[in-house]
Amino acid sequence: MSSTIAPQDFLEQGVSVSSGADALKIVPHPHPALRRKAKPVTEINAALRRHVSEMFELMYAHEGVGLAATQVARPWRLFVANPTGEADQTDQQQVFINPEIVRQTGSETAEEGCLSLPQLFGDVRRAKQITVEAFDLNGELFTLELDELPARVVLHEFDHLEGVMFPDRMTPAEKTKADPKLADFEHAWRKAQKSGEIPDDRTLLKAFETFKL
């Protein structure tokens, strides 16, 4: 069964997007949450819906086409996507909860980017057509057959739930080109930790692993 989630559905829950200190933020590489395997969602409640709504807002605000929970340091197996990247194209946006890629065929190389690695781009080879199964926010299972960009977005986001980042899948030549930029991200991260601007990895991981709705 196929279904789409319109933003009205979120608004009807009476939720507002928080702007305080507890607001969701996209975490950059090498935040340790980006390397953890996400845990299955066991309950879809108002708090989870509010998080999903915020994830859509963040994705659009950063001109992304997909955002996984691990990218906002939340441990759940879910991601949001809209291959158009347009907030008003609500018929194209979709929440994927506990997704499974049940079929992959073909192969295509195309350039990718990632909201956790701003300004880094590189070619990645992925399946061209996929079938994905997931639950929507109503807890209903749906199946989508996707190809081209929508398939790529889902595969990229699914990787995030497995702790895989897109440079891991770059061709060796592309990876070599990306390495200095990755090192810059890592350097900036360690520097911010040293200055106390952000907590150390152990503290961040503990907060990630023990996060409760």
Ligand SMILES: [Zn+2]
């Ligand atoms: Zn990404």
